[in-house]
Amino acid sequence: MLRFLILLIFSNLLFPVSISYATEVIDKTPNNILIYHRFNDNRFPSTNTTLEQFEEQIDYLMTNDYKFVTLNQLVNDPDMMDKSVAITIDDAYQSFYQFGFPVLKKNNISATLFLSTESVGSSDFLNWTQLRELLNYGIDIQNHTHTHSHMPLQTLVEIENEILLSQKIIMDNLGIKPDLFAYPYGEASSAVQGIIKKYFKAAFGQHSGAFSFNDPYYIARFPINENYGSLERIKSSSTVLSFKHSSIMPNDPFMKIPQKRFVLDFQENPSSINCYFSDFQGSILGTKTTMNTKLLYELDRMPVPGRLRVNCTKIDQGTFWYGYQYYLN
Numbered sequence: 001m002l003r004f005l006i007l008l009i010f011s012n013l014l015f016p017v018s019i020s021y022a023t024e025v026i027d028k029t030p031n032n033i034l035i036y037h038r039f040n041d042n043r044f045p046s047t048n049t050t051l052e053q054f055e056e057q058i059d060y061l062m063t064n065d066y067k068f069v070t071l072n073q074l075v076n077d078p079d080m081m082d083k084s085v086a087i088t089i090d091d092a093y094q095s096f097y098q099f100g101f102p103v104l105k106k107n108n109i110s111a112t113l114f115l116s117t118e119s120v121g122s123s124d125f126l127n128w129t130q131l132r133e134l135l136n137y138g139i140d141i142q143n144h145t146h147t148h149s150h151m152p153l154q155t156l157v158e159i160e161n162e163i164l165l166s167q168k169i170i171m172d173n174l175g176i177k178p179d180l181f182a183y184p185y186g187e188a189s190s191a192v193q194g195i196i197k198k199y200f201k202a203a204f205g206q207h208s209g210a211f212s213f214n215d216p217y218y219i220a221r222f223p224i225n226e227n228y229g230s231l232e233r234i235k236s237s238s239t240v241l242s243f244k245h246s247s248i249m250p251n252d253p254f255m256k257i258p259q260k261r262f263v264l265d266f267q268e269n270p271s272s273i274n275c276y277f278s279d280f281q282g283s284i285l286g287t288k289t290t291m292n293t294k295l296l297y298e299l300d301r302m303p304v305p306g307r308l309r310v311n312c313t314k315i316d317q318g319t320f321w322y323g324y325q326y327y328l329n
């Protein structure tokens with residue numbers, strides 16, 4: 001046994017662990033998700049993408065040989081994906097039908113639409129006839145609640161009712177049963193996730209990060225809008241790679257009591273991984289220590305109410321990007 005241990009230690013010295021990480025990197029390809037809301041509607045720059053930007057972005061992705069997939073394709077076979085991008089559109093605004101959809105159609109591209117059922121048919125939103133047309137074309141239509149609520153603030157009964165009602169309305173009007181879910185505003189909690197797991201096979205946030213199935217009920221997507229709509233943004237969002245393993249503590253995305261301590265574990269040598277924290281007031285600096293494969297962060301100040309974003313990156317034959325978002329009440 002002792003001899004085995006000595007051999008093991010010696011072989012680790014000869015073949016440093018980082019070499020095995022590097023071989024993992026080589027067969028990775030980027031598979032990422034973009035979120036859009038409104039198209040060519042300059043009343044809301046933070047959720048809008050101009051037609052010119054959208055055409056330029058699609059053109060870039062096509063020219064660079066990205067394969068367009070729906071979220072269902074991505075989720076069903078994450079290991080089979082090879083340089084893919086999933087376009088997702090939240091909320092089903094009229095402007096998608098008017099400006100975004102024709103671009104997809106012209107290029108024979110599919111996408112995933114997250115629908116809040118209460119708003120269907122009201123001004124600014126798609127109606128059922130239009131939604132049926134999208135479905136017939138091949139748009140993957142999925143669930144985004146009934147009322148587009150702040151879910152962590154709802155009771156468990158209210159959350160369950162949101163899901164049951166929206167699933168029924170979608171079934172009654174489109175004849176389909178969604179199996180994917182997107183949290184309105186990207187706001188989730190462990191309690192909300194507990195209910196979502198009963199009805200859906202995966203759920204999506206609204207925080208930046210490479211696509212990964214490590215946390216299937218809080219998957220990152222890159223928001224694209226007028227301010228974050230440059231080709232550089234599309235380029236970085238489509239090329240980043242996901243860490244093979246990732247976890248964060250605390251792991252409830254709804255933070256009831258503000259916290260300054262975080263533990264991240266990528267199950268690899270963490271020395272070249274750096275994490276950045278930011279909230280409404282800007283970036284929050286902190287002290288980083290490492291312990292085996294873990295990264296421990298102690299922030300210099302408490303995060304303020306609202307969103308706390310965590311982004312961790314590593315550059316190693318490509319950029320690896322892990323993203324997480326907390327919602328502080």
Ligand SMILES: [Zn+2]
Nearest residue numbers: 090091184185
């Ligand atoms: Zn939404």
